[in-house]
Amino acid sequence: MIYMDNAATTYPKPKAVADAIYHQILYMPGNAGRGTHPAALSAGNLLQETREALAKLFNISQSERIAFTMNITQALNVALLGYLKPGDHVISTDMEHNALARPLELLRKTGVQWSRISAGHGFDLDQLRRTIRPNTRMVCMLHASNVTGDIFPITEIGAICQEYDVRFLVDTAQSAGFVDIDVQRDHIDLLAFTGHKGLLGPQGVGGLYLRPGLILQPVITGGTGSFSESLEQPWFMPDLLESGTMNLPGIAGLKAALEFLRQTGKENLLQQERKHFQQLWEGLKEIPGVVLYGSGNVEQMTPVISFTIGQTNSLEIADYLEEKSHIFCRAGLHCAGLAHTAIGTFQTGTCRLSPGYFTRSEEIERVIQTVEQAAQKFK
Ligand SMILES: Cc1ncc(COP(=O)(O)O)c(C=O)c1O
Secondary structure (H helix, E strand, O other): EEEOOOOOOOOOOOOOOOOHHHHHHHHOEEEEEEEOOOOHHHHHHHHHHHHHHHOOOOOOOOOOHHHEEEOOHHHHHHHHHHHHHOOEEEEEEEOOOOOOOOOHHHHOOOOOEEEEEOOOOOOHHHHHHHHHOOOEEEEEEEEOOOOOEEOOHHHHHHHHHHHHHEEEEEEOOOEEEEEEOOOOOOHHHOOOOEEEOOOOOOOOEEEEEOOOOOOOOOOOOOOOOOOOOOOOOOOOOOOHHHHOOOOOOHHHHHHHHHHHHHHHHHHHHHHHHHHHHHHHHHHHOOOOOOOEEOOOHHHOOOOOOOEOOOOOOEEEEEEHHHHOOOOOOOOOOHHHHHHHHHHHOOOEEEEEOOOOOOOOHHHEEEEHHHHHHHHHHHH
16 A cells, blocks of 8 residues: 555554553553542643643643644634634635634624635735735634645734734644744644644544633533532633543544654654655656646645646546555545635546655655556546
């Protein structure tokens, strides 16, 4: 198998991640915040240490402002549904994943006004300035596209949000672990992340950072292990957004993954990813009949390459790659119908190849050869 679907979830995970999950399940009893015996305290420490590692990664000054969720979809829902009210105006791009677009559509039906900036062929900062209205309360958007790999200029966008006193929510699903993110430099008020992609952790863990001073209406309430005498949800972080038992094995895995990233070094990871990306892009762009999407500028992209061959349905191409060379990739609309409309591929979808840190150069060569054969077959 040649795994080219790291944008969906990274594979393989570092062995330390599996070891940590196994250790947590077998040897670590106790539930965080539930009890004062040593096992409960250790579970609490695990949460705290993982928050601290995340805080370091994103340059967050107060780690307790990070709440764990199941994934980034939940984090984005909590942020959007908890912040926006009827009559508010919100701005996103037209490249959003449904994890952000669907809650916005739900809110639009309740009276939230939603504008979309076109970003399929680059982000226009002036268009953002022109779109901000007196009632704009939030700009929310993905940092990097899961369809084209394009990275958007969040540092400049964050500065505009600060200038207009508008909250800035960033979906880092495709960028965390690949691209430097600094909530202070980038003026990010709310940052959503997922553990199982570039962070190399297991599935089932994500989270939301809230800038100090910012409060959301919680959409999920319940047991937090604190203030049990009250029927009100605690107002402080992380308890405000962390009801119910956390995924402790998953969080132990994420902690190990963050340690792997720290030890490997961001620069090494980035260099490796860019090498793969460049090899794949250079090889594919020479194949007659293959159309690539995204800017092609290696500095401004994550390792995600979408392509089409004429009007062939992308699912047929993916089947061919799998049958011919056991290449696992993702075709179709990638939970992002808006993005495919923006880049003009809504009818066919695209075939998306996403190499990862552990991909080997020979695998990329094989992928290029197989796409060449596909281009012959479907021309
Ligand atoms: C840009 C983007 N946002 C959100 C998500 C949703 O991630 P999760 O399924 O981990 O919630 C994805 C997943 O592919 C994504 O690419």
